[in-house]
Amino acid sequence: MTPLPPGQRVGDWEVTEPIGTGGWATVYAGRPAGGQGGETDDVDGDVALKILPTEGLAPRQARKVAETARREVELGRRARHPRLIRLLGSFVLSEPGHPFLDGAIVLVMERAARSLRDVLESGVTEAEAGRIVAGICEGLAHLHATGWVHGDLKPENVLLMADGSVRLSDFGLATELTGDQGTHGYAPPMGTFDYLPPERWKAPLGEQGVRVRPSADIWALGVIVHQVFASGASPFPGATPVSRAASTQEYAEGRAPLRMDNAVPPFWRALAADCLAPTHSARAAHTAGSLLARITARQEPAGPDALPPVGRRWRRRTRAAVVAAAVCGAVAAGWSYALHDPGSAPPAGSGSAAAGRIRVFNVERSCQDRRDRNPECSLGLAIDPLRPYTIDNVVPTRVWHGDALAVDCRLSSGVPIVDEMGTWSAEWFRVRLPQGSARPTAWLPAVRTKDRPAIPGCPRPMPSHSYR
Numbered sequence: 174m175t176p177l178p179p180g181q182r183v184g185d186w187e188v189t190e191p192i193g194t195g196g197w198a199t200v201y202a203g204r205p206a207g208g209q210g211g212e213t214d215d216v217d218g219d220v221a222l223k224i225l226p227t228e229g230l231a232p233r234q235a236r237k238v239a240e241t242a243r244r245e246v247e248l249g250r251r252a253r254h255p256r257l258i259r260l261l262g263s264f265v266l267s268e269p270g271h272p273f274l275d276g277a278i279v280l281v282m283e284r285a286a287r288s289l290r291d292v293l294e295s296g297v298t299e300a301e302a303g304r305i306v307a308g309i310c311e312g313l314a315h316l317h318a319t320g321w322v323h324g325d326l327k328p329e330n331v332l333l334m335a336d337g338s339v340r341l342s343d344f345g346l347a348t349e350l351t352g353d354q355g356t357h358g359y360a361p362p363m364g365t366f367d368y369l370p371p372e373r374w375k376a377p378l379g380e381q382g383v384r385v386r387p388s389a390d391i392w393a394l395g396v397i398v399h400q401v402f403a404s405g406a407s408p409f410p411g412a413t414p415v416s417r418a419a420s421t422q423e424y425a426e427g428r429a430p431l432r433m434d435n436a437v438p439p440f441w442r443a444l445a446a447d448c449l450a451p452t453h454s455a456r457a458a459h460t461a462g463s464l465l466a467r468i469t470a471r472q473e474p475a476g477p478d479a480l481p482p483v484g485r486r487w488r489r490r491t492r493a494a495v496v497a498a499a500v501c502g503a504v505a506a507g508w509s510y511a512l513h514d515p516g517s518a519p520p521a522g523s524g525s526a527a528a529g530r531i532r533v534f535n536v537e538r539s540c541q542d543r544r545d546r547n548p549e550c551s552l553g554l555a556i557d558p559l560r561p562y563t564i565d566n567v568v569p570t571r572v573w574h575g576d577a578l579a580v581d582c583r584l585s586s587g588v589p590i591v592d593e594m595g596t597w598s599a600e601w602f603r604v605r606l607p608q609g610s611a612r613p614t615a616w617l618p619a620v621r622t623k624d625r626p627a628i629p630g631c632p633r634p635m636p637s638h639s640y641r
Protein backbone atom coordinates (compact mmCIF):
# COMPACT_ATOMS: atom_id res chain seq x y z
CA MET A 174 0.00 0.00 0.00
CA THR A 175 1.46 3.38 -1.00
CA PRO A 176 1.89 5.65 2.00
CA LEU A 177 -0.18 8.82 2.03
CA PRO A 178 1.93 11.81 0.94
CA PRO A 179 2.43 14.85 3.18
CA GLY A 180 -0.43 17.29 2.61
CA GLN A 181 -2.96 14.49 1.91
CA ARG A 182 -6.30 15.60 3.26
CA VAL A 183 -8.08 13.22 5.65
CA GLY A 184 -11.40 14.69 6.70
CA ASP A 185 -10.64 18.01 8.37
CA TRP A 186 -6.99 17.05 8.80
CA GLU A 187 -3.90 16.86 6.65
CA VAL A 188 -1.12 14.30 6.88
CA THR A 189 2.33 15.64 7.73
CA GLU A 190 4.40 12.42 7.95
CA PRO A 191 4.04 8.66 8.49
CA ILE A 192 4.68 7.37 12.03
CA GLY A 193 4.26 3.60 11.86
CA THR A 194 2.23 0.65 10.65
CA GLY A 195 0.52 -2.07 12.66
CA GLY A 196 -1.47 -5.12 11.64
CA TRP A 197 -4.64 -3.22 10.75
CA ALA A 198 -3.69 0.41 10.69
CA THR A 199 -1.19 3.00 9.61
CA VAL A 200 -0.54 5.92 11.89
CA TYR A 201 0.37 9.35 10.50
CA ALA A 202 1.19 12.64 12.11
CA GLY A 203 -1.37 15.26 11.14
CA ARG A 204 -2.55 18.79 11.71
CA PRO A 205 -5.75 20.73 11.04
CA ALA A 206 -6.13 21.11 7.26
CA GLY A 207 -5.19 24.56 5.94
CA GLY A 208 -4.22 25.66 9.43
CA GLN A 209 -7.94 25.87 10.31
CA GLY A 210 -9.49 24.31 13.40
CA GLY A 211 -9.97 20.59 12.82
CA GLU A 212 -12.54 18.10 13.96
CA THR A 213 -12.03 19.23 17.52
CA ASP A 214 -10.78 22.41 19.14
CA ASP A 215 -9.31 20.26 21.85
CA VAL A 216 -5.96 19.98 20.08
CA ASP A 217 -2.72 21.61 21.00
CA GLY A 218 -0.24 21.09 18.14
CA ASP A 219 0.03 17.92 16.04
CA VAL A 220 -2.26 14.94 16.25
CA ALA A 221 -1.83 11.30 15.29
CA LEU A 222 -4.22 9.96 12.65
CA LYS A 223 -4.72 6.21 12.89
CA ILE A 224 -6.19 5.09 9.59
CA LEU A 225 -7.84 1.67 9.37
CA PRO A 226 -8.63 0.96 5.72
CA THR A 227 -11.52 -1.35 4.92
CA GLU A 228 -11.36 -1.23 1.13
CA GLY A 229 -10.71 -4.60 -0.49
CA LEU A 230 -11.19 -6.55 2.74
CA ALA A 231 -13.36 -9.62 2.91
CA PRO A 232 -16.54 -8.90 4.90
CA ARG A 233 -15.21 -10.89 7.89
CA GLN A 234 -11.98 -8.91 7.95
CA ALA A 235 -13.84 -5.63 7.53
CA ARG A 236 -15.98 -6.57 10.53
CA LYS A 237 -12.80 -7.22 12.53
CA VAL A 238 -11.46 -3.78 11.64
CA ALA A 239 -14.75 -2.13 12.57
CA GLU A 240 -14.75 -4.05 15.87
CA THR A 241 -11.17 -2.93 16.60
CA ALA A 242 -12.14 0.68 16.00
CA ARG A 243 -15.29 0.30 18.08
CA ARG A 244 -13.29 -0.94 21.07
CA GLU A 245 -10.82 1.93 20.77
CA VAL A 246 -13.59 4.51 20.56
CA GLU A 247 -15.59 2.96 23.38
CA LEU A 248 -12.63 2.82 25.71
CA GLY A 249 -11.46 6.30 24.68
CA ARG A 250 -14.89 7.66 25.54
CA ARG A 251 -15.32 5.89 28.86
CA ALA A 252 -11.91 5.49 30.47
CA ARG A 253 -10.12 8.82 30.17
CA HIS A 254 -6.92 9.11 32.17
CA PRO A 255 -3.64 11.00 31.85
CA ARG A 256 -1.78 7.71 31.36
CA LEU A 257 -4.00 6.67 28.42
CA ILE A 258 -3.55 8.25 25.01
CA ARG A 259 -6.43 10.63 24.40
CA LEU A 260 -8.85 9.95 21.60
CA LEU A 261 -9.91 13.31 20.16
CA GLY A 262 -12.39 12.09 17.59
CA SER A 263 -13.22 9.42 15.04
CA PHE A 264 -14.93 9.33 11.66
CA VAL A 265 -15.41 7.22 8.53
CA LEU A 266 -14.08 8.66 5.27
CA SER A 267 -16.12 8.87 2.13
CA GLU A 268 -13.59 9.32 -0.69
CA PRO A 269 -14.97 7.58 -3.80
CA GLY A 270 -11.99 8.86 -5.84
CA HIS A 271 -9.44 7.37 -3.42
CA PRO A 272 -9.86 3.60 -3.07
CA PHE A 273 -7.47 3.29 -0.10
CA LEU A 274 -9.22 5.98 1.91
CA ASP A 275 -12.82 5.29 0.90
CA GLY A 276 -14.60 3.69 3.83
CA ALA A 277 -11.49 3.93 6.04
CA ILE A 278 -12.02 4.50 9.75
CA VAL A 279 -9.92 7.34 11.17
CA LEU A 280 -9.09 7.75 14.84
CA VAL A 281 -7.69 11.17 15.80
CA MET A 282 -5.44 10.97 18.85
CA GLU A 283 -3.02 13.13 20.75
CA ARG A 284 0.42 12.55 19.25
CA ALA A 285 3.25 10.96 21.19
CA ALA A 286 6.92 11.67 20.50
CA ARG A 287 7.96 8.00 20.36
CA SER A 288 7.07 4.55 21.59
CA LEU A 289 8.87 2.51 24.23
CA ARG A 290 9.96 0.18 21.41
CA ASP A 291 11.90 3.11 19.89
CA VAL A 292 13.99 3.60 23.04
CA LEU A 293 14.50 -0.01 24.15
CA GLU A 294 17.59 -0.80 22.14
CA SER A 295 19.41 2.41 22.93
CA GLY A 296 18.75 1.66 26.60
CA VAL A 297 17.37 3.83 29.38
CA THR A 298 18.75 4.71 32.78
CA GLU A 299 17.37 2.87 35.81
CA ALA A 300 15.55 6.02 36.90
CA GLU A 301 13.93 6.46 33.48
CA ALA A 302 13.04 2.80 33.34
CA GLY A 303 11.46 3.02 36.80
CA ARG A 304 9.45 6.05 35.82
CA ILE A 305 8.24 4.36 32.63
CA VAL A 306 7.21 1.19 34.48
CA ALA A 307 5.41 3.27 37.13
CA GLY A 308 3.56 5.12 34.34
CA ILE A 309 2.48 1.82 32.77
CA CYS A 310 1.25 0.62 36.19
CA GLU A 311 -0.73 3.83 36.66
CA GLY A 312 -2.42 3.39 33.29
CA LEU A 313 -3.14 -0.29 33.94
CA ALA A 314 -4.42 0.39 37.47
CA HIS A 315 -6.91 2.85 36.00
CA LEU A 316 -7.94 0.52 33.18
CA HIS A 317 -8.48 -2.39 35.54
CA ALA A 318 -10.29 -0.26 38.10
CA THR A 319 -12.67 0.97 35.43
CA GLY A 320 -13.32 -2.59 34.27
CA TRP A 321 -11.07 -3.03 31.24
CA VAL A 322 -8.21 -5.31 30.27
CA HIS A 323 -5.79 -3.80 27.73
CA GLY A 324 -5.19 -7.16 26.04
CA ASP A 325 -2.27 -6.09 23.84
CA LEU A 326 0.27 -4.48 26.12
CA LYS A 327 3.68 -4.31 24.45
CA PRO A 328 6.39 -1.67 23.92
CA GLU A 329 4.80 -0.41 20.68
CA ASN A 330 1.70 0.43 22.68
CA VAL A 331 3.51 2.28 25.45
CA LEU A 332 3.92 5.79 24.10
CA LEU A 333 6.18 8.51 25.46
CA MET A 334 5.18 12.14 25.15
CA ALA A 335 7.64 14.95 24.43
CA ASP A 336 7.96 15.60 28.19
CA GLY A 337 8.75 11.92 28.81
CA SER A 338 5.39 11.06 30.36
CA VAL A 339 3.80 7.70 29.56
CA ARG A 340 0.55 6.94 27.70
CA LEU A 341 -0.86 3.51 26.98
CA SER A 342 -2.35 3.20 23.51
CA ASP A 343 -3.94 0.81 21.01
CA PHE A 344 -7.11 -0.40 22.64
CA GLY A 345 -8.22 -2.48 19.65
CA LEU A 346 -8.11 -5.67 21.74
CA ALA A 347 -9.28 -4.07 24.99
CA THR A 348 -11.95 -6.09 26.74
CA GLU A 349 -14.56 -4.99 29.18
CA LEU A 350 -14.75 -7.14 32.29
CA THR A 351 -18.04 -8.94 32.68
CA GLY A 352 -18.89 -12.12 34.57
CA ASP A 353 -20.63 -12.14 37.93
CA GLN A 354 -17.78 -10.45 39.72
CA GLY A 355 -16.45 -8.42 36.79
CA THR A 356 -13.42 -10.71 36.88
CA HIS A 357 -12.98 -11.50 33.20
CA GLY A 358 -14.06 -10.64 29.69
CA TYR A 359 -13.85 -12.20 26.25
CA ALA A 360 -11.59 -11.08 23.43
CA PRO A 361 -10.88 -12.18 19.89
CA PRO A 362 -8.15 -14.87 19.80
CA MET A 363 -5.50 -12.35 18.83
CA GLY A 364 -2.53 -10.73 20.50
CA THR A 365 1.23 -10.60 20.25
CA PHE A 366 3.03 -13.91 20.97
CA ASP A 367 5.82 -12.44 23.09
CA TYR A 368 3.38 -10.91 25.58
CA LEU A 369 0.72 -13.62 25.91
CA PRO A 370 0.51 -15.33 29.32
CA PRO A 371 1.03 -19.11 29.36
CA GLU A 372 -2.62 -19.89 30.15
CA ARG A 373 -3.68 -18.09 26.98
CA TRP A 374 -2.20 -20.83 24.79
CA LYS A 375 -4.56 -23.35 26.29
CA ALA A 376 -7.61 -21.14 26.70
CA PRO A 377 -10.65 -22.64 24.99
CA LEU A 378 -12.12 -20.57 22.20
CA GLY A 379 -15.82 -20.09 22.86
CA GLU A 380 -18.48 -18.25 20.93
CA GLN A 381 -17.55 -14.96 22.57
CA GLY A 382 -13.81 -15.44 22.05
CA VAL A 383 -11.14 -16.35 24.61
CA ARG A 384 -11.38 -15.49 28.29
CA VAL A 385 -9.07 -12.67 29.38
CA ARG A 386 -8.39 -11.30 32.85
CA PRO A 387 -6.37 -8.37 34.18
CA SER A 388 -3.60 -10.84 35.09
CA ALA A 389 -2.88 -11.12 31.34
CA ASP A 390 -1.80 -7.46 31.34
CA ILE A 391 0.33 -8.13 34.43
CA TRP A 392 2.15 -10.92 32.59
CA ALA A 393 2.83 -8.58 29.64
CA LEU A 394 4.06 -5.97 32.12
CA GLY A 395 6.55 -8.53 33.50
CA VAL A 396 7.98 -9.09 30.03
CA ILE A 397 8.22 -5.34 29.49
CA VAL A 398 9.93 -4.75 32.87
CA HIS A 399 12.60 -7.26 31.84
CA GLN A 400 12.92 -5.66 28.42
CA VAL A 401 13.44 -2.11 29.67
CA PHE A 402 16.41 -3.20 31.77
CA ALA A 403 17.81 -5.75 29.32
CA SER A 404 17.92 -3.63 26.14
CA GLY A 405 14.75 -5.13 24.75
CA ALA A 406 15.56 -8.81 25.42
CA SER A 407 12.70 -11.11 26.42
CA PRO A 408 13.12 -13.14 29.62
CA PHE A 409 12.27 -16.23 27.56
CA PRO A 410 15.03 -17.54 25.28
CA GLY A 411 14.50 -18.11 21.58
CA ALA A 412 15.27 -16.54 18.24
CA THR A 413 11.67 -16.19 17.09
CA PRO A 414 8.34 -15.39 18.76
CA VAL A 415 7.28 -19.02 18.30
CA SER A 416 10.40 -20.43 20.00
CA ARG A 417 10.07 -17.89 22.82
CA ALA A 418 6.45 -18.98 23.24
CA ALA A 419 7.72 -22.58 23.56
CA SER A 420 10.19 -21.42 26.27
CA THR A 421 7.30 -19.70 28.05
CA GLN A 422 5.43 -23.01 28.14
CA GLU A 423 8.47 -24.89 29.46
CA TYR A 424 8.76 -22.39 32.28
CA ALA A 425 5.04 -22.43 33.05
CA GLU A 426 5.02 -26.21 33.22
CA GLY A 427 7.97 -26.21 35.62
CA ARG A 428 10.41 -27.69 33.10
CA ALA A 429 12.67 -24.63 33.01
CA PRO A 430 13.46 -21.90 35.56
CA LEU A 431 12.84 -18.21 34.92
CA ARG A 432 16.25 -16.88 33.87
CA MET A 433 16.52 -13.14 33.84
CA ASP A 434 19.32 -11.08 32.37
CA ASN A 435 21.93 -9.92 34.92
CA ALA A 436 21.33 -6.37 33.76
CA VAL A 437 17.96 -6.37 35.55
CA PRO A 438 18.51 -4.84 39.04
CA PRO A 439 17.31 -6.89 42.06
CA PHE A 440 14.22 -4.81 42.87
CA TRP A 441 12.99 -4.97 39.27
CA ARG A 442 13.94 -8.64 38.98
CA ALA A 443 11.68 -9.44 41.94
CA LEU A 444 8.89 -7.30 40.53
CA ALA A 445 9.15 -8.89 37.07
CA ALA A 446 9.20 -12.38 38.65
CA ASP A 447 5.94 -11.61 40.47
CA CYS A 448 4.35 -10.38 37.24
CA LEU A 449 5.59 -13.53 35.52
CA ALA A 450 4.12 -15.94 38.08
CA PRO A 451 3.28 -18.94 35.90
CA THR A 452 -0.42 -19.25 36.68
CA HIS A 453 -3.27 -16.78 36.72
CA SER A 454 -4.00 -17.48 40.39
CA ALA A 455 -0.40 -16.90 41.51
CA ARG A 456 -0.20 -13.73 39.43
CA ALA A 457 -3.56 -12.37 40.57
CA ALA A 458 -1.98 -11.49 43.94
CA HIS A 459 -0.06 -8.76 42.12
CA THR A 460 -2.31 -6.04 40.80
CA ALA A 461 -1.21 -2.98 38.87
CA GLY A 462 -2.08 -0.98 42.00
CA SER A 463 0.00 -3.12 44.36
CA LEU A 464 2.95 -3.09 41.95
CA LEU A 465 2.72 0.67 41.67
CA ALA A 466 2.61 0.92 45.44
CA ARG A 467 5.83 -1.10 45.65
CA ILE A 468 7.54 1.11 43.11
CA THR A 469 6.37 4.33 44.73
CA ALA A 470 7.31 3.09 48.21
CA ARG A 471 10.96 2.77 47.28
CA GLN A 472 11.11 6.21 45.76
CA GLU A 473 13.21 8.71 47.68
CA PRO A 474 11.34 11.20 49.82
CA ALA A 475 10.34 14.24 47.85
CA GLY A 476 9.29 17.67 48.92
CA PRO A 477 5.65 18.65 48.83
CA ASP A 478 4.16 18.99 45.39
CA ALA A 479 7.38 17.86 43.75
CA LEU A 480 7.02 16.01 40.46
CA PRO A 481 8.96 12.75 40.40
CA PRO A 482 11.95 14.01 38.46
CA VAL A 483 13.63 12.04 35.72
CA GLY A 484 16.95 10.85 37.04
CA ARG A 485 15.92 10.71 40.69
CA ARG A 486 17.74 7.92 42.48
CA TRP A 487 15.64 5.10 43.73
CA ARG A 488 16.29 3.22 46.92
CA ARG A 489 14.96 0.15 48.58
CA ARG A 490 12.47 0.68 51.36
CA THR A 491 10.10 -1.63 52.99
CA ARG A 492 6.59 -1.51 51.69
CA ALA A 493 4.74 1.50 52.95
CA ALA A 494 1.04 1.59 53.56
CA VAL A 495 -0.17 3.32 50.50
CA VAL A 496 -3.28 3.33 48.42
CA ALA A 497 -3.07 1.60 45.07
CA ALA A 498 -2.02 4.63 43.10
CA ALA A 499 0.25 5.24 46.00
CA VAL A 500 1.44 8.29 47.77
CA CYS A 501 4.38 7.91 50.01
CA GLY A 502 7.62 9.52 50.98
CA ALA A 503 6.50 13.09 51.52
CA VAL A 504 7.94 14.54 54.71
CA ALA A 505 5.46 13.81 57.45
CA ALA A 506 3.96 17.02 58.74
CA GLY A 507 1.88 16.26 61.79
CA TRP A 508 -1.88 16.40 61.93
CA SER A 509 -2.22 18.79 64.77
CA TYR A 510 -5.58 17.85 66.18
CA ALA A 511 -8.35 15.32 66.64
CA LEU A 512 -6.05 12.34 66.92
CA HIS A 513 -7.64 9.09 68.07
CA ASP A 514 -10.43 10.94 69.78
CA PRO A 515 -13.76 10.81 68.05
CA GLY A 516 -15.31 13.11 70.61
CA SER A 517 -12.78 15.91 70.49
CA ALA A 518 -13.86 19.19 69.01
CA PRO A 519 -12.24 20.50 65.84
CA PRO A 520 -9.63 23.16 66.46
CA ALA A 521 -10.58 26.78 66.72
CA GLY A 522 -11.40 28.31 63.41
CA SER A 523 -11.75 25.02 61.57
CA GLY A 524 -15.31 24.09 62.38
CA SER A 525 -18.49 25.00 60.61
CA ALA A 526 -22.10 23.96 60.81
CA ALA A 527 -21.73 21.94 57.60
CA ALA A 528 -18.61 20.07 58.65
CA GLY A 529 -18.69 16.41 59.76
CA ARG A 530 -15.96 14.10 60.96
CA ILE A 531 -14.42 11.06 59.34
CA ARG A 532 -11.93 8.64 60.77
CA VAL A 533 -8.99 7.49 58.64
CA PHE A 534 -8.89 3.76 57.93
CA ASN A 535 -5.67 2.08 56.79
CA VAL A 536 -6.32 -1.40 55.39
CA GLU A 537 -2.75 -2.45 56.24
CA ARG A 538 -3.32 -4.50 59.40
CA SER A 539 0.22 -3.92 60.65
CA CYS A 540 -0.45 -0.18 60.62
CA GLN A 541 -3.76 -0.34 62.44
CA ASP A 542 -2.19 -1.23 65.78
CA ARG A 543 0.71 1.19 65.66
CA ARG A 544 0.54 4.40 67.59
CA ASP A 545 4.03 5.71 66.78
CA ARG A 546 2.98 7.59 63.66
CA ASN A 547 5.64 5.83 61.69
CA PRO A 548 5.99 7.53 58.27
CA GLU A 549 5.66 4.16 56.56
CA CYS A 550 2.14 3.83 57.96
CA SER A 551 1.19 7.35 56.94
CA LEU A 552 -1.30 8.10 54.20
CA GLY A 553 -1.39 11.04 51.83
CA LEU A 554 -4.06 13.60 51.16
CA ALA A 555 -4.44 14.65 47.54
CA ILE A 556 -4.22 18.19 46.26
CA ASP A 557 -6.50 17.44 43.33
CA PRO A 558 -8.97 14.51 43.36
CA LEU A 559 -9.25 14.70 39.57
CA ARG A 560 -5.58 13.85 39.04
CA PRO A 561 -3.74 10.57 39.65
CA TYR A 562 -3.10 9.95 43.33
CA THR A 563 0.67 9.95 43.02
CA ILE A 564 3.53 11.62 44.82
CA ASP A 565 3.25 14.81 42.78
CA ASN A 566 -0.32 15.25 43.94
CA VAL A 567 -0.17 15.17 47.74
CA VAL A 568 0.12 17.81 50.44
CA PRO A 569 2.91 17.62 53.07
CA THR A 570 0.41 16.85 55.85
CA ARG A 571 0.17 13.07 56.41
CA VAL A 572 -2.58 11.17 58.23
CA TRP A 573 -2.62 7.85 60.11
CA HIS A 574 -5.13 5.12 60.89
CA GLY A 575 -7.62 6.40 63.46
CA ASP A 576 -7.12 10.13 62.85
CA ALA A 577 -10.42 12.03 62.88
CA LEU A 578 -10.59 14.67 60.20
CA ALA A 579 -13.00 17.55 59.76
CA VAL A 580 -14.74 17.09 56.43
CA ASP A 581 -17.03 19.50 54.69
CA CYS A 582 -18.18 17.88 51.43
CA ARG A 583 -17.96 14.82 49.17
CA LEU A 584 -17.07 14.47 45.48
CA SER A 585 -18.54 11.39 43.86
CA SER A 586 -16.61 11.38 40.60
CA GLY A 587 -12.91 11.88 41.23
CA VAL A 588 -10.09 9.63 40.04
CA PRO A 589 -11.01 6.03 40.96
CA ILE A 590 -8.80 4.59 43.70
CA VAL A 591 -8.24 0.91 44.45
CA ASP A 592 -6.94 -0.04 47.89
CA GLU A 593 -4.70 -3.00 48.68
CA MET A 594 -7.75 -5.20 49.27
CA GLY A 595 -9.15 -4.43 45.83
CA THR A 596 -11.92 -2.09 47.03
CA TRP A 597 -12.39 0.73 44.60
CA SER A 598 -14.23 4.00 44.70
CA ALA A 599 -14.22 7.25 42.79
CA GLU A 600 -15.56 9.12 45.82
CA TRP A 601 -13.40 11.63 47.72
CA PHE A 602 -13.87 13.73 50.86
CA ARG A 603 -12.64 17.30 51.15
CA VAL A 604 -10.99 17.61 54.57
CA ARG A 605 -9.65 20.59 56.47
CA LEU A 606 -5.94 20.97 56.95
CA PRO A 607 -4.47 22.24 60.22
CA GLN A 608 -4.14 25.97 60.65
CA GLY A 609 -0.92 27.30 59.17
CA SER A 610 -0.92 24.76 56.28
CA ALA A 611 -0.13 26.11 52.83
CA ARG A 612 -3.67 25.30 51.70
CA PRO A 613 -6.87 25.14 53.72
CA THR A 614 -8.14 21.77 52.45
CA ALA A 615 -7.03 18.54 50.81
CA TRP A 616 -8.76 15.31 49.67
CA LEU A 617 -9.03 11.88 51.26
CA PRO A 618 -10.14 9.00 49.00
CA ALA A 619 -13.29 7.34 50.33
CA VAL A 620 -11.53 3.94 50.31
CA ARG A 621 -9.48 5.37 53.21
CA THR A 622 -12.38 5.68 55.63
CA LYS A 623 -15.31 3.53 56.65
CA ASP A 624 -17.41 6.59 57.54
CA ARG A 625 -20.11 8.02 55.30
CA PRO A 626 -21.18 11.28 56.97
CA ALA A 627 -24.25 13.19 55.80
CA ILE A 628 -22.54 16.11 54.10
CA PRO A 629 -23.23 18.07 50.92
CA GLY A 630 -21.64 17.42 47.52
CA CYS A 631 -18.55 19.49 46.69
CA PRO A 632 -18.44 21.75 43.66
CA ARG A 633 -16.21 20.11 41.04
CA PRO A 634 -12.74 21.55 41.71
CA MET A 635 -10.77 23.40 39.04
CA PRO A 636 -7.76 21.33 37.84
CA SER A 637 -4.78 22.44 39.95
CA HIS A 638 -2.06 22.21 37.33
CA SER A 639 -1.29 20.22 34.24
CA TYR A 640 -0.04 16.65 34.22
CA ARG A 641 3.33 15.63 33.13
Ligand SMILES: Nc1ncnc2c1ncn2[C@@H]1O[C@H](COP(=O)(O)OP(=O)(O)OP(=O)(O)O)[C@@H](O)[C@H]1O
Pocket residue numbers: 192193194195196197198199200221223258282283284285286287288325329330332342343345
Ligand atom coordinates in the same frame (compact mmCIF):
# COMPACT_ATOMS: atom_id res chain seq x y z
N1 LIG B 1 -0.89 8.54 19.13
C1 LIG B 1 0.28 8.12 18.64
N2 LIG B 1 1.35 8.95 18.60
C2 LIG B 1 2.53 8.50 18.10
N3 LIG B 1 2.75 7.24 17.64
C3 LIG B 1 1.73 6.38 17.65
C4 LIG B 1 0.44 6.77 18.14
N4 LIG B 1 -0.38 5.69 18.05
C5 LIG B 1 0.36 4.69 17.52
N5 LIG B 1 1.62 5.10 17.26
C6 LIG B 1 2.71 4.27 16.69
O1 LIG B 1 2.29 3.86 15.40
C7 LIG B 1 2.64 2.49 15.17
C8 LIG B 1 1.41 1.72 14.69
O2 LIG B 1 0.46 1.72 15.73
P1 LIG B 1 -0.76 0.71 15.80
O3 LIG B 1 -1.50 0.98 17.03
O4 LIG B 1 -1.52 0.69 14.54
O5 LIG B 1 -0.11 -0.65 15.68
P2 LIG B 1 0.72 -1.68 16.52
O6 LIG B 1 0.33 -1.62 17.95
O7 LIG B 1 2.15 -1.54 16.16
O8 LIG B 1 0.22 -2.99 15.86
P3 LIG B 1 -1.05 -3.89 16.11
O9 LIG B 1 -2.18 -3.02 16.53
O10 LIG B 1 -1.26 -4.56 14.81
O11 LIG B 1 -0.61 -4.81 17.17
C9 LIG B 1 3.22 1.96 16.48
O12 LIG B 1 4.60 1.85 16.33
C10 LIG B 1 2.89 3.00 17.51
O13 LIG B 1 3.95 3.13 18.44
